Every structure is written in structure tokens, then in C-alpha cells.
Amino acid sequence: MDILAKLQILSGAARYDASCASSGSKREASSCGVGNTSQSGICHSWSDDGRCISLLKILLSNDCRYDCAYCVNRSSNLVPRASFTAREVVDLTLDFYRRNYIEGLFLSSAVMQSPDVTMERMVRVVEALRTEEQFGGYIHLKIIPGCSSELVRKAGLYADRISVNIELPSQVSLQRLAPQKSKAAILEPMKLIGQEINTSLIERSTSRRAPRFAPAGQSTQMIIGASPENDFQILRLSQGLYKKMHLKRVYYSAYVPVSEDNRLPALAAPPLLREHRLYQADWLLRFYGFTAEEILSDDLPNLDETFDPKTAWALRHPEFFPVEINRADYATLLRVPGIGVTSAKRIIAARRFSAITPEGMKKIGVVMKRAKYFITSSGRRFEKHDQTPAIISQQLLLGEARVVEPPRQLVFPGLYSCQP
Amino acid sequence: MKRYLYDGTADGLLSAISWILQEEPEPEKVVLAEREQTLFEEGFFINTNALQAESLFSRLRHRAPDAAYTIYMFMLAEQHGMESSSLLHYVSLLFTYGDKVNGYLTHPAVRDIVSVAKKAGRELHRMKGLLRFEKLQDGAYLAKMEPDNNIIQPLANHFRTRLRAQHWFLYDVKRRVAARWSNGVLQFGTIEQFTTPALSEDEKKVQALWQTFFKTIAIPDRKNSRLQKSNMPMKYWKYLTEKQAE
Numbered sequence: 070m071d072i073l074a075k076l077q078i079l080s081g082a083a084r085y086d087a088s089c090a091s092s093g094s095k096r097e098a099s100s101c102g103v104g105n106t107s108q109s110g111i112c113h114s115w116s117d118d119g120r121c122i123s124l125l126k127i128l129l130s131n132d133c134r135y136d137c138a139y140c141v142n143r144s145s146n147l148v149p150r151a152s153f154t155a156r157e158v159v160d161l162t163l164d165f166y167r168r169n170y171i172e173g174l175f176l177s178s179a180v181m182q183s184p185d186v187t188m189e190r191m192v193r194v195v196e197a198l199r200t201e202e203q204f205g206g207y208i209h210l211k212i213i214p215g216c217s218s219e220l221v222r223k224a225g226l227y228a229d230r231i232s233v234n235i236e237l238p239s240q241v242s243l244q245r246l247a248p249q250k251s252k253a254a255i256l257e258p259m260k261l262i263g264q265e266i267n268t269s270l271i272e273r274s275t276s277r278r279a280p281r282f283a284p285a286g287q288s289t290q291m292i293i294g295a296s297p298e299n300d301f302q303i304l305r306l307s308q309g310l311y312k313k314m315h316l317k318r319v320y321y322s323a324y325v326p327v328s329e330d331n332r333l334p335a336l337a338a339p340p341l342l343r344e345h346r347l348y349q350a351d352w353l354l355r356f357y358g359f360t361a362e363e364i365l366s367d368d369l370p371n372l373d374e375t376f377d378p379k380t381a382w383a384l385r386h387p388e389f390f391p392v393e394i395n396r397a398d399y400a401t402l403l404r405v406p407g408i409g410v411t412s413a414k415r416i417i418a419a420r421r422f423s424a425i426t427p428e429g430m431k432k433i434g435v436v437m438k439r440a441k442y443f444i445t446s447s448g449r450r451f452e453k454h455d456q457t458p459a460i461i462s463q464q465l466l467l468g469e470a471r472v473v474e475p476p477r478q479l480v481f482p483g484l485y486s487c488q489p
Numbered sequence: 490m491k492r493y494l495y496d497g498t499a500d501g502l503l504s505a506i507s508w509i510l511q512e513e514p515e516p517e518k519v520v521l522a523e524r525e526q527t528l529f530e531e532g533f534f535i536n537t538n539a540l541q542a543e544s545l546f547s548r549l550r551h552r553a554p555d556a557a558y559t560i561y562m563f564m565l566a567e568q569h570g571m572e573s574s575s576l577l578h579y580v581s582l583l584f585t586y587g588d589k590v591n592g593y594l595t596h597p598a599v600r601d602i603v604s605v606a607k608k609a610g611r612e613l614h615r616m617k618g619l620l621r622f623e624k625l626q627d628g629a630y631l632a633k634m635e636p637d638n639n640i641i642q643p644l645a646n647h648f649r650t651r652l653r654a655q656h657w658f659l660y661d662v663k664r665r666v667a668a669r670w671s672n673g674v675l676q677f678g679t680i681e682q683f684t685t686p687a688l689s690e691d692e693k694k695v696q697a698l699w700q701t702f703f704k705t706i707a708i709p710d711r712k713n714s715r716l717q718k719s720n721m722p723m724k725y726w727k728y729l730t731e732k733q734a735e
């Protein structure tokens with residue numbers, strides 16, 4: 070099979086992997102080698118589905134021994150199979166990098182003969198890139214659950230980011246849909262990676278020459294909508310992963326119906342809106358100081374479809390508002406729907422010079438569409454009168470122009486009664 | 490209101506600002522504009538003095554490095570003819586507030602300068618990703634581009650570290666300016682007559698691989714060309730390898 074045909078199969082098989090981020094790692098180019106990584110992350114192109122392309126995202130092989138129900142590559146599925154040699158991946162990466170097509174490589178794989186054999190081959194690719202070619206670009210390496218901890222350690226020394234997919238939000242679902250995988254085999258390398266990252270950070274704080282271990286941290290991914298867990302369970306799981314395992318990112322991937330299997334729900338389309346809402350809620354966990362329990366509860370276990378999670382929270386908490394933009398601290402500003410990290414920072418920077426007026430909010434570039442219902446400036450409301458959450462949500466939904474005043478019936482007793 | 494004129498160059502602008510800040514007690518009340526050589530133009534012309542421009546810029550860098558970078562990006566946008574008064578007022582605020590000045594977005598001059606600089610910065614960041622090199626017969630790499638802003642200098646600096654092991658050229662087709670990196674030396678120059686050199690033998694093969702990857706990586710059920718175009722405006726497609734196959 071020629072390399073073009075292989076690339077077609079092995080990039081096609083990798084495309085459902087959601088994590089394209091390549092940021093968060095700073096690697097200096099060595100004097101003779103190729104490349105460096107950039108802290109803010111660079112997109113090199115945007116594919117036809119509008120997603121950022123920054124890494125050469127491929128599988129080393131799609132020839133899988135396992136049979137996970139939700140996966141195109143499962144052993145019982147009849148698809149063309151292919152595997153790259155280590156040299157082929159190294160050359161592809163370098164050829165693409167030198168032409169500025171990519172930031173680096175994202176290498177994953179199906180399980181070949183065994184987890185150890187697979188992981189060993191993957192590590193060989195990155196070892197060749199780093200040591201033989203002095204490649205300084207970004208590398209994200211997937212860990213195959215069940216491989217030896219020695220290989221996990223080696224992977225972390227060469228890669229910028231490593232990740233173990235959690236796949237499904239619960240042990241029960243994992244057993245049902247991916248019977249060859251186990252929770253233990255997934256969590257164990259995660260813990261090990263977390264420890265190694267910590268150790269390396271501590272050692273590097275005393276000696277610059279101590280080795281780096283996965284400097285861009287670890288991430289994971291789970292499939293949404295292939296199993297029955299609700300959003301509250303999912304968010305609590307993510308919260309635990311951020312807090313206890315110190316993960317950098319959790320990626321959510323809407324289940325794309327790729328196979329007929331009676332263990333799977335029949336979905337007409339991938340649950341994209343749900344995926345989107347989960348990402349929004351995830352942001353609230355990571356950057357806005359929310360907890361999973363504030364966003365959802367046992368009585369309200371799923372994210373609102375109509376409103377983004379922050380607006381939904383605000384509508385449930387009228388007592389928190391209005392927020393005074395000329396006094397509120399950063400954390401409070403961040404709770405206002407429509408005010409994000411950038412806007413909150415701009416407000417704080419601008420009010421050093423003078424109090425911000427409603428006009429001023431527009432000038433500094435804060436989008437007022439949603440925010441105006443929840444703030445005051447120097448005590449003055451942006452909207453004419455006090456509003457109840459019900460009216461606000463109506464206005465947010467309809468847009469201002471079409472808001473209907475609640476019909477007020479004036480009744481003059483007797484006016485009609487005397488008519489014949 | 491007092492009116493001053495300069496010759497329209499970047500050096501001219503900076504030397505005029507430097508002069509005004511020295512001589513005028515209330516620079517915020519002064520208008521600065523590009524000289525247009527009309528017969529009855531009003532205003533006092535300030536001569537260009539490259540040394541003075543340089544010394545002003547180094548004082549700015551010292552006083553407020555972030556804001557000085559904003560000015561640098563603003564200059565790359567090549568719009569200083571239109572916004573020269575804003576720049577004057579911005580610089581004068583800079584000497585009062587230091588780097589905090591960029592937060593003063595309620596001030597019209599700050600807003601003008603920051604927004605123009607931001608646009609140039611955005612394009613620079615975008616081009617770091619969208620630039621495409623082609624391998625030439627002699628083993629060097631060439632990238633052509635037509636950016637709105639004059640970003641070749643910071644762009645070349647980016648690739649100087651990233652692709653330091655290879656010999657490459659950047660070429661700004663509209664401005665006819667080129668950057669060349671070879672044997673550890675970065676040089677800039679203008680090119681009057683440009684002919685595209687022959688490509689290396691394997692170049693088309695690698696391009697075909699990239700085009701294949703580009704096509705296969707998209708999820709067919711999620712096709713969204715509007716999102717694609719808003720992230721990657723069509724004006725950049727001309728030199729994108731992956732867009733040549735379509």
C-alpha cells in the first residue's frame with residue numbers, strides 16, 4: 070500500500086478525536102534541529118467542518134484487536150486496515166512541518182497485538198523524531214491503556230502532552246460498550262502521569278537540567294451520548310479529573326453513530342448541542358470559578374438547551390444581581406452573562422481612569438446584548454425597570470424588538486353592561 | 490487649535506511627535522496630520538529627523554514596553570497617515586500612565602491605536618499558521634504572501650527560530666519585499682523582478698499528501714464552510730496548498 074492510501078485510512082480513522090489544541094508548551098528549537106512550540110497555539114488551517122487544524126493527527130494503525138461498540142475501527146467492523154512504519158510517520162511529520170502545514174504530531178493508535186507492542190512502536194516514532202531528527206515541534210501522544218508504566222514514562226519524556234482516554238463516563242458503560250477496557254487500566258496511567266509531571270516540576274525548580282515530563286500536561290476525552298449518564302454525572306467526573314488528577318483539559322466528543330449495535334442508542338444525528346453546552350460548562354469550571362454543583366443538581370441533572378449554562382445559572386439566582394460594574398471584583402464580574410474573561414479584564418483596566426458609563430461599556434468592546442439585564446453602572450440600571458427572571462428570559466429569547474408587553478386588560482365595570 | 494504637519498513617513502511621524510511633546514504644553518489639544526502638498530495647506534511643518542524618531546522609540550520602550558509594542562504593531566498597519574493625531578495623544582498618555590494606557594479604552598485615541606494594532610497583530614498571528622513554504626530545486630524553501638499589514642519583519646523573526654535549520658525566503662508579493670534566512674543570517678530587501686524558481690522533485694508529492702490529509706480530517710456530517718471562511722478568510726486562500734486542489 071502506498072503512503073497516500075495509508076494516510077487516507079489512518080487520518081480518516083483519527084478524525085473523531087476532538088483534541089486539536091497544541092498550546093501550553095514552550096520548547097526551544099535546538100540549534101541544528103527543526104522547530105519549536107509556541108505558547109499560544111497556532112492554527113495552520115481550518116478543515117471543511119470549520120475545526121482548527123494544528124497537528125498531523127493520525128493513527129499509527131487502525132488494525133484493532135479490541136471490539137468497542139462505538140468505534141469504527143473495532144475488530145468486528147469490515148473496514149480497510151493499514152499501519153504506518155515508524156519511518157513513514159517521521160518523514161510525514163518533518164515534510165509537513167518544514168512547509169509550515171502543522172505545529173506537530175498527534176499520534177494515537179488502535180490496539181495491535183497487545184497494548185505493550187503498540188505503545189512501544191508509538192514511543193519509537195517520537196524517540197526517532199526527538200533524538201535522531203532533533204524535532205522541536207509539538208507532540209501529543211495517546212497512551213494505550215494496559216501498557217507498562219516504563220513505556221508511559223518514556224512517552225512523557227518525549228511528548229509535550231500525553232493523554233489517556235477515559236472513553237465513557239462510567240465503569241458500567243465501559244464494561245458494556247468496551248468490554249476489553251477497564252477503569253483501572255485507564256486510571257492507573259493517569260495517576261502515574263500526574264505524579265511524574267509533579268516530580269518533574271519540583272526537580273526543575275531546583276535544577277534547570279532535570280528532564281521535562283509532558284510539559285503541556287495531560288488531557289483526556291470522553292464520548293457523549295453513547296451511554297446513559299446525565300450531564301451532572303459527566304461534569305462531576307470532569308471536576309474530579311481537574312481537581313484530583315490535575316488534568317489540563319477534558320474533551321467531549323459527541324457520539325457519531327458509526328455502527329449499528331443494539332447496545333448503542335439510535336441517534337439521528339450526533340448530539341452537537343449537548344457537546345457544545347458541556348464545553349461551555351467545562352469553561353465555567355476551569356476559568357470562572359463555578360463548581361459542578363452550582364451548575365447542575367440531582368433535581369436538574371441536564372444542561373439547558375435554550376440558554377448557555379452561565380445565563381441559566383443567572384436566571385436561577387436573581388438575588389446575585391444586579392452587579393455594579395464600577396465596584397464588583399473580577400470573580401463577580403465573571404458571573405455576569407455575556408461578560409467573559411476579556412471583558413472583565415477590560416472593565417477593571419478601564420475603570421482605573423474613570424467610572425464606566427453605559428456608553429463606555431460599548432467603547433471598550435463589551436457586548437451588552439445579554440449583560441445589560443444583569444448590571445448597573447454607578448447605581449443606574451441599563452434597562453428601564455426592575456425585571457423578573459421570567460421577563461429577562463423572554464427578552465433574551467425574543468430579542469428586544471419583539472418583546473410583547475404582558476397584555477393588560479382594562480375593565481370598566483358597567484361600561485358594556487348597560488348596552489342592550 | 491494648533492495644526493502640525495509631517496512628511497507621511499513613520500520616521501517623520503515619530504520625530505514630529507517627539508518635537509511636539511517637547512514644545513507644546515498641551516499636546517492633547519494639538520492636531521497632527523500628513524502633509525498633502527496642496528497650495529493653501531495650513532499648519533506648521535516639522536522636519537523629519539531619524540535620530541530623534543529612534544530616540545523617542547527607545548524612550549517609549551523603556552517607559553512602557555507593552556505600549557511600545559502596540560505602537561510597533563500600529564506602524565505595521567501603515568495607516569498612520571489617517572491616525573497621526575491619535576498616535577500623538579496616545580504617546581502623550583503613555584508618558585503619564587505607562588503600560589496601563591492600553592486599558593484606557595474609553596479614550597478615543599487609545600481605542601484607535603489599540604484597535605488598529607490589534608488587527609495587525611491578529612493578521613501576524615494568523616500568518617504564522619497560514620504561511621506555506623514550497624521546496625525549491627536547490628533545497629531552499631519559499632513562501633509567498635499578500636498580507637494587508639506590513640508584517641514581514643516580525644513574521645521572519647518567528648520563522649527564524651522555528652525553521653532555523655533550513656534555508657528559506659519569505660516574499661510579500663504586493664510590497665515586493667523579501668526576507669531571506671540562510672546560514673544563520675536574516676536579511677531583508679526589495680525585489681523588482683520576481684520569477685518563481687523551479688520546485689524540487691518531491692514537492693508535488695508532499696503537497697498531494699497534505700491535500701489528502703486536509704480532506705480526510707474533516708467530519709463529513711459536520712460540514713460548515715461558513716465557520717471555515719470566518720476563521721480563514723478567502724483572501725488568504727490564494728497561497729494555501731490545501732486550497733489549490735479544489
Ligand code: SF4
Nearest residue numbers: 133135137140143179
Ligand atoms: S481499542 Fe480503540 S481503536 Fe480499538 S476498538 Fe476500542 S476504541 Fe476503537
